[in-house]
Amino acid sequence: MSDTTSTGSGAATPTRRQLIVGLVRYGMFIALALWLVAMSLASEYFLTPTNILNVMRQAAPVIIIGVGMTFVMATAGIDLSVGSTVALVSVLTAGWLALGLPAWVVLPLVLAVGAAVGMANGFIITLGVPAFVVTLAGLTSIRGFAFVYSDGYATPITDPVMIWIGRGDILGVNTPFAISIAVAVLGWFLLNRTRFGLHALATGGREEAARVMGLAINRIKILVYAMTGALAALAGIVVSARLSNGSPNSGVMLELEVIAATVLGGTSLFGGRATIAGTVVGALLIYFVRNGLNLLGVNPYWVQVVTGIILVVAVLMNTVLNQKVESWARAAGEDES
């Protein structure tokens, strides 16, 4: 653009600037890497394949639902009902398998239930009720359904397909984590390479602009909630399979972990900015921190405190600091050109 930036300092400053912008933008990736290194030095049990794969298995449900939540937040929405959907799917799966229905019937059916629940959420939201209220109502009533259906009892699961989903592995990777990575890759593709992902981001970025550009905003909203509902159902299958039972108490507070992971990763609560890779890293960070502190023998109650502090610091970095640094870098860049 300009022929005045030929001095030596002009070449060095942009590099340093890019470094600082990168440090802030990829802060969570760096934090995760640093934590992994620190924990490897602090505990001999941390960096073992068994431990690592175990943490990944624990994180799988949060990653799976987090992919959907990333889309919901891209549209400036939120879904508090996912933990309850996990419980509903858990009792339905166990109940229907106990009736003697084969897994290949039950699994598609419960995924459809999850999608239908999400679609209902999305539809009510398009009528103008805030997403927070709609899905908060979902949080209580869907778990209520789970209790009504199961009468409060857990049902054991013995189906071999379910056992494989919960405890088997694919090429040495446990099935839950393998499923979560497959979901994340598909989610990344959908968000970054397809019209649907772009329109979801546009809807959350500035709804009025998306509207006058003729985007089908209501359809997009219903789809992101339906997708999140279906993914919550998938997570419900994984959770029940791992525990070998269907319980109306499964997935309690899971919605908050999913939201925490998504926000930790850098997706904006206000819409328009979303990252699937960030969500995966956010989920892994939460579970590796918990695992590391456990291995160090830290009081588990402190783990909750630490998780909360990390969340606040991360949001601070993602919103305030990130914006400041990027506009600073931009201003500095414009001065030179």
Added chain:
Amino acid sequence: MSANLIEMRNISKSFGAVTALSDVTLTLPHGSVLGLVGDNAAGKSTLMKVLAGAITPDRGKILIDGAPGRYSHPIGARDAGIEMIYQDFALVPDLTVAQNIFLGREIMRSVAGVPILDRKTMSARARELFAGLGLRVPSVTLPVVALSGGQQQAVAIARATAFNARLVIMDEPTANLGAPAIEKVRETITRLKENGVAVIIISHRLEDIFAIGDAMMVMKQGRVVGTRAVDDTENAEIVEMIVTGRDPRERTAVPA
């Protein structure tokens, strides 16, 4: 081909008890620049939103090139070659320049039967657009939020002209702009006109319309006060029409 690109006939629109437009008729020849002026609440923006498909009128019809235009959606209007540049530009801040230009009309390519966004082609097309319009942005892959107000307007103009527009409607294009940016907008409008694109400008700044327009239409309280060719009127007459809501020539035309 009809002599006029656009004819809006007897358009009326009410919002509840408020009559926003009553019996408005507008004629726009091909490739001409029309200034739409009037006080606040004169109905200028409402009339243009009707033309752009964002508002459906209660009565009246729109002829595009002599054929009735039937659309109830901005997409329909755009398919007919009518584009609107909103006062706030209607851009999505976190999307890139290229993504904004092609929003809703993305260029896709197919990989193994799956349609995916053809980002390379869209970026290349966006660069061509800016070059063709003589407008500049730092990069088409930068998010719009990183651009200055004038650059954001350039993006909105590029988007409006990206798909063979025959009419570009601009809502207050020179409001909130500095003198060099205003000059740039005037140049752009002149260039559009040279390319056979008609332009309707909603503006409070009469000097812009006198500088680059062919005609102006004055509105007040949802009605047309009068229409003038730019070289057949002067500032004082237009101001009088805006303020009084009456056409002085009609008054004198009535035999005393």
